[in-house]
Amino acid sequence: xxxxxxxxxxxxxxxxxxxxxxxxxxxxxxVGVKGGVFLATEGLQAEFGKDRCxxxxxxxxxxxxxxxxxxxxxxxxxxxxxxxxxxxxxxDQIVSEAAKMRYRSGGEYTCPMVIRSPYGGGIKxxxxxxxxxxxxxxxxxxxxxxxxxxxxxxxxxxxASIRDEDxxxxxEPKRIYRTLKQEVPEGEHVVPIGKGxxxxxxxxxxxxxxxxxxxxxxxxxELAAKEGRSVEIxxxxxxxPLDEPLILDSVRKTGRCVVVYEAPRTCGYGAELAAxxxxxxxxxxxxxxxxxxxxxxxxxxxxxxxxxxxxRRVLRGIQKTFQW
Amino acid sequence: MTRPTRSAxxxxxxxxxxxxxxxxxxxVPPAASVPPPxxxxxxxxxxxxxxxxxxxxxxxxxERLVFLYExxxxxxxxxxxxxxxxRQGRIGFYGPILGQxxxxxxxxxxxxxxxxxxxxxxxxxxxxxxxxxxxxxxxQLMGKASDRCKGRQMPCHYTHKEAHYVxxxxxxxxxxxxxxxxxxxARIRGDDTVVLGYMGDGATSANDFHxxxxxxxxxxxxVVLFCQNxxxxxxxxxxxxxxxxxxxxxxxxxxxxxxxxDGNDVLAVYAATxxxxxxxxxxxxxxxxxxxxxxxxxxxxxxxxTRYRDEAEVRxxxxxxxxxxxxxxxxxxxxxxxxxxxELQERIANEVNAAIARVEAEPDPDPDTLVTDxxxxxxxxxxEQLADLRANLDAARGGREGAFPL
Ligand SMILES: Cc1ncc(C[n+]2csc(CCOP(=O)(O)OP(=O)(O)O)c2C)c(N)n1
Ligand SMILES: [Mg+2]
Numbered sequence: 001x002x003x004x005x006x007x008x009x010x011x012x013x014x015x016x017x018x019x020x021x022x023x024x025x026x027x028x029x030x031v032g033v034k035g036g037v038f039l040a041t042e043g044l045q046a047e048f049g050k051d052r053c054x055x056x057x058x059x060x061x062x063x064x065x066x067x068x069x070x071x072x073x074x075x076x077x078x079x080x081x082x083x084x085x086x087x088x089x090x091x092d093q094i095v096s097e098a099a100k101m102r103y104r105s106g107g108e109y110t111c112p113m114v115i116r117s118p119y120g121g122g123i124k125x126x127x128x129x130x131x132x133x134x135x136x137x138x139x140x141x142x143x144x145x146x147x148x149x150x151x152x153x154x155x156x157x158x159x160a161s162i163r164d165e166d167x168x169x170x171x172e173p174k175r176i177y178r179t180l181k182q183e184v185p186e187g188e189h190v191v192p193i194g195k196g197x198x199x200x201x202x203x204x205x206x207x208x209x210x211x212x213x214x215x216x217x218x219x220x221x222e223l224a225a226k227e228g229r230s231v232e233i234x235x236x237x238x239x240x241p242l243d244e245p246l247i248l249d250s251v252r253k254t255g256r257c258v259v260v261y262e263a264p265r266t267c268g269y270g271a272e273l274a275a276x277x278x279x280x281x282x283x284x285x286x287x288x289x290x291x292x293x294x295x296x297x298x299x300x301x302x303x304x305x306x307x308x309x310x311x312r313r314v315l316r317g318i319q320k321t322f323q324w
Numbered sequence: 325m326t327r328p329t330r331s332a333x334x335x336x337x338x339x340x341x342x343x344x345x346x347x348x349x350x351x352v353p354p355a356a357s358v359p360p361p362x363x364x365x366x367x368x369x370x371x372x373x374x375x376x377x378x379x380x381x382x383x384x385x386x387e388r389l390v391f392l393y394e395x396x397x398x399x400x401x402x403x404x405x406x407x408x409x410x411r412q413g414r415i416g417f418y419g420p421i422l423g424q425x426x427x428x429x430x431x432x433x434x435x436x437x438x439x440x441x442x443x444x445x446x447x448x449x450x451x452x453x454x455x456x457x458x459x460x461x462x463x464q465l466m467g468k469a470s471d472r473c474k475g476r477q478m479p480c481h482y483t484h485k486e487a488h489y490v491x492x493x494x495x496x497x498x499x500x501x502x503x504x505x506x507x508x509x510a511r512i513r514g515d516d517t518v519v520l521g522y523m524g525d526g527a528t529s530a531n532d533f534h535x536x537x538x539x540x541x542x543x544x545x546x547v548v549l550f551c552q553n554x555x556x557x558x559x560x561x562x563x564x565x566x567x568x569x570x571x572x573x574x575x576x577x578x579x580x581x582x583x584x585x586d587g588n589d590v591l592a593v594y595a596a597t598x599x600x601x602x603x604x605x606x607x608x609x610x611x612x613x614x615x616x617x618x619x620x621x622x623x624x625x626x627x628x629x630t631r632y633r634d635e636a637e638v639r640x641x642x643x644x645x646x647x648x649x650x651x652x653x654x655x656x657x658x659x660x661x662x663x664x665x666x667e668l669q670e671r672i673a674n675e676v677n678a679a680i681a682r683v684e685a686e687p688d689p690d691p692d693t694l695v696t697d698x699x700x701x702x703x704x705x706x707x708e709q710l711a712d713l714r715a716n717l718d719a720a721r722g723g724r725e726g727a728f729p730l
Contacts, residue, residue: 061535062539065504066505068505069442070506071505073506093501102700103476103697104473166699241703
C-alpha cells in the first residue's frame with residue numbers, strides 16, 4: 001500500500017498498464033513533455049517514449065477520431081480530453097463512431113479505448129471548466145461510463161477500463177484530484193466495472209452519489225446522524241453498466257432514497273436512478289425519491305458554492321424523504 | 325458582388341484590399357466541364373476518353389488490365405441491378421455508383437491485401453474487389469440474416485473484416501480521421517501497412533477533413549487520403565462547397581503532397597494511388613489525391629437530380645465513361661473482343677441473379693441480434709431488455725410464458 005492522491009492513482013494505473021501491455025498508448029493536448037495540465041500523465045513519455053505518450057494538435061475531434069482508428073487497428077488508445085467541457089468537438093466521434101462500431105459492424109470491428117477526462121465543479125472554473133456531462137454519454141448505447149470517488153477506486157477502475165473490450169468514458173472528479181489521500185494497493189489492482197460499493201452503512205435512508213458528491217454525502221450523513229438518522233451511502237462507481245441490485249437492496253432495506261448529482265437537474269443521471277428505484281422498489285418506499293442536484297443553468301463562477309450540492313442541501317434532501 | 329477570383333496570380337495586396345466574400349445569393353451554375361489542365365488544376369491522365377494512351381503507362385500486365393476491366397463491368401451490373409431492386413421495393417434504399425467505377429477500382433487495386441480501407445458512401449467496388457462476395461453485399465442491402473452487420477445498418481454500409489474494409493457510419497467525413505489513426509497505429513506498431521481513406525467532395529468541408537489532414541501530416545502517417553470529387557454533394561455543387569481552386573491544393577496548407585487525377589481513367593487513378601502507397605510504405609508519409617469524376621445518377625434512390633442540375637451536364641460525362649474508356653484501350657491492345665464481352669456480361673448477370681435469389685430467400689436476422697454486440701458482453705440492463713423482447717414476441721405469437729404445453 002502507498003498513500004496517494006486520486007491524480008497519483010490515475011498516473012500509477014496508466015504506468016502499470018503501459019508496462020503490462022505495449023498496445024496501450026496515451027495522447028492528448030499537453031500530455032507528453034508537460035505530463036498533462038493536472039500531471040496525470042507525468043513521466044509517461046520519459047518512460048515509454050514518444051510513440052506511446054505524445055502531444056497532439058489542439059483538436060478534440062482529431063484526438064478521438066484518430067483514437068478510433070488506432071483502436072480499430074489493434075492498439076489500446078487512452079486519449080485525454082483536457083477538460084470534459086471541451087469534449088463537444090469530439091462528441092460526434094464518440095457517439096456516432098466509437099459507441100456504435102461493434103454493433104454496426106456486427107461485431108467485426110471493435111473500439112476498445114478509454115477516454116479520460118477531468119470533470120465537475122469546485123475548482124473555480126466557470127462555465128467551461130466545471131461541467132458534469134456524464135448523462136450525455138450514459139444516454140449513448142455502446143459506451144461505458146465510469147466515475148471513481150477515491151484514489152484506490154481510481155486506480156482499480158482505470159485498470160479495468162483499459163482492459164475492457166469496449167469504449168469507456170473515464171470521468172475524473174477533478175475537485176478531489178488532490179484533496180483526498182488514501183492507501184492504494186501497489187501493482188495489480190482491479191476494481192471490476194459494474195460493481196458499486198457501500199460507502200457507509202445505515203438503515204433509515206439511502207443516498208446514491210458518485211464522484212466528488214460522495215464526500216459531500218458523507219458530511220451530510222454525519223449531520224443526519226446528529227439528528228438521529230442513520231444514512232446509507234451507495235456509490236455505483238460505474239454509471240453504465242449500473243449495479244442495480246446493490247442500489248435496490250439498499251433502498252429496500254432503508255425505504256428512503258435521495259439521489260445526489262452536481263449536473264443540471266433535468267434529465268441528469270440521477271433522474272435515471274430515481275426512475276429505476278420507482279420502477280423496481282416502489283413498494284418499499286416510505287417517502288418520495290428526492291433529487292439533490294445542480295441548477296438548470298450554465299455552471300456559474302462566483303456562486304458555484306450555491307450551484308453545487310453541499311452537505312446542508314443533501315441533508316435537506318434526506319429530511320424531505322421523512323416529511324411529506 | 326463578383327465572384328472572388330480563383331487565380332493564384334493576383335497579388336497579396338489585391339487579396340487584402342478585397343472585402344471578404346459574401347455568401348452568394350444565387351446558386352452557382354453547375355460546373356459543366358473539366359477545369360483547364362494547367363497549374364494546380366492539372367489532371368493526371370493516362371488514357372484519353374477514346375482509350376488512347378496519352379500519359380505514362382503504369383505497365384500493368386495484361387491479366388491485371390483485364391481484371392480491372394472485369395471488376396468495373398461487374399460493379400456496373402451490380403449497381404444497375406440493385407437500383408432496379410430498389411425501384412421494385414425489394415431493397416429499401418440504394419446509393420448508385422454509376423460513373424465512379426474507375427476511381428474506386430483504380431485506387432483499391434493499388435492496395436496490398438494487408439492494407440486497410442476506410443470507405444465513404446460509394447466504395448462498394450473496393451469491398452468487392454477485396455473479396456466481399458456478391459451474396460454478402462446483397463445481404464447487407466437487404467438486411468438479411470447473413471448480413472455481416474446483422475441487418476443493423478441501412479443499405480450501402482458494408483463491412484468486411486478479412487479484407488480490412490472497415491464498417492462506416494452515415495456521418496460524412498468521420499472516417500477520415502479513423503484512416504489516419506489506423507495509419508498512426510501501424511506506424512507505432514512498426515507494421516508496413518498502408519491505409520486508404522476515401523471521402524467525397526462534400527466531406528472536404530467537414531471538421532474531420534481538417535482534423536484528419538492535419539494529424540496525417542503532423543505524424544507522417546502512412547495513409548492515402550482519396551477524394552472522389554464527383555462534383556456534387558446531394559444537390560450542392562462543388563463550387564458551393566468550397567472556393568478553393570481545387571480540392572487537391574488544400575493539402576499543401578497541411579504540408580502534404582497531393583495530386584489531381586482524372587477519376588474516370590482507371591490507369592491514371594491506379595498509377596497515382598500506387599505512387600502514393602509506395603511513398604507511404606517507404607515511410608515518407610501521407611498523400612492526398614483528388615479524383616475528378618462525376619455522379620451520373622441521383623445522390624440516392626430517394627433523390628431526383630433533375631430538380632437541381634442540367635441534364636446536359638450528365639450527357640457530357642456520359643461521353644467520358646470510365647468503363648468504355650478501358651474497353652477501348654483493351655480492344656486496341658488486342659486484349660478484348662465482342663465474344664469475351666458477351667461471355668463476361670452473361671457470367672456476371674448470372675452471378676448477380678443467383679446471388680439475389682439466394683439472399684432474398686433468407687430470413688431476417690434473429691431477434692436477439694437487436695441487443696447483442698452493444699458491448700462485448702450483455703450488461704444486466706440489456707439482459708433484462710432481451711428477456712422483455714422475448715416475452716413481447718411470445719405474447720405476440722399468442723404463446724404464454726410458462727404455460728402448460730398440453
Ligand atoms: C455529417 C452529415 N451531414 C449530412 C449528411 C447527409 N448527407 C448524406 S450524403 C451527403 C452529401 C455527401 O457528399 P459527398 O461527400 O460529395 O459524397 P457523395 O454523395 O457525392 O459521394 C449529405 C449532405 C450526412 N450523412 N452526414
Ligand atoms: Mg460528391
